[in-house]
Amino acid sequence: NAGVTQTPKFQVLKTGQSMTLQCAQDMNHNSMYWYRQDPGMGLRLIYYSASEGTTDKGEVPNGYNVSRLNKREFSLRLESAAPSQTSVYFCASSENGRAIDTQYFGPGTRLTVL
Amino acid sequence: DQQVKQNSPSLSVQEGRISILNCDYTNSMFDYFLWYKKYPAEGPTFLISISSIKDKNEDGRFTVFLNKSAKHLSLHIVPSQPGDSAVYFCAASEGWGQNFVFGPGTRLSVLP
Numbered sequence: 169n170a171g172v173t174q175t176p177k178f179q180v181l182k183t184g185q186s187m188t189l190q191c192a193q194d195m196n197h198n199s200m201y202w203y204r205q206d207p208g209m210g211l212r213l214i215y216y217s218a219s220e221g222t223t224d225k226g227e228v229p230n231g232y233n234v235s236r237l238n239k240r241e242f243s244l245r246l247e248s249a250a251p252s253q254t255s256v257y258f259c260a261s262s263e264n265g266r267a268i269d270t271q272y273f274g275p276g277t278r279l280t281v282l
Numbered sequence: 283d284q285q286v287k288q289n290s291p292s293l294s295v296q297e298g299r300i301s302i303l304n305c306d307y308t309n310s311m312f313d314y315f316l317w318y319k320k321y322p323a324e325g326p327t328f329l330i331s332i333s334s335i336k337d338k339n340e341d342g343r344f345t346v347f348l349n350k351s352a353k354h355l356s357l358h359i360v361p362s363q364p365g366d367s368a369v370y371f372c373a374a375s376e377g378w379g380q381n382f383v384f385g386p387g388t389r390l391s392v393l394p
């Protein structure tokens with residue numbers, strides 16, 4: 169039981185390049201989330217998927233797109249990376265997206281955009 | 283403007299003593315609060331939560347206190363252990379869902 173896995177662990181991009189961050193969970197959870205964490209700031213929600221087939225914007229969605237590929241997988245795409253997107257990205261999942269449900273986080277992807 | 287604040291970026295405590303981490307919020311509509319713990323190079327892990335209908339929740343060495351009138355919550359760790367050294371995030375949400383707002387975190391160091 170791996171929980172929430174993320175690939176890659178590290179990535180360096182040049183401005184304007186694109187990439188997709190992958191996330192998968194094996195807990196049969198309905199809800200999945202993408203956050204970014206910047207120095208001196210808490211985690212900020214980029215996008216979430218309350219259930220398979222749905223996605224919604226969070227606090228900081230600009231510059232990102234997401235795909236809920238199936239119940240297990242939720243990917244985050246940067247179409248044209250910018251230095252402001254240098255951050256650590258965390259994927260999370262929870263059973264049903266209720267406040268009382270525990271969110272389980274992946275280990276993170278450290279992205280640097282030059 | 284940050285809706286959830288953790289005004290102490292870091293805290294050092296001797297092993298065996300009490301650690302008190304503080305969190306303040308500005309949105310009076312928040313009704314569910316959580317603490318997460320994060321080790322370097324790992325994702326955050328859930329620690330403890332409290333609903334706005336309560337003023338205290340306890341789980342082993344961890345207790346969270348909520349003062350709604352002051353819009354303040356605190357996490358007490360007793361006794362503190364070196365393995366508790368981590369960054370602690372406070373988070374809050376409004377309503378049914380998980381649109382959490384996180385504080386910037388407090389780095390706790392428990393000294394042997």
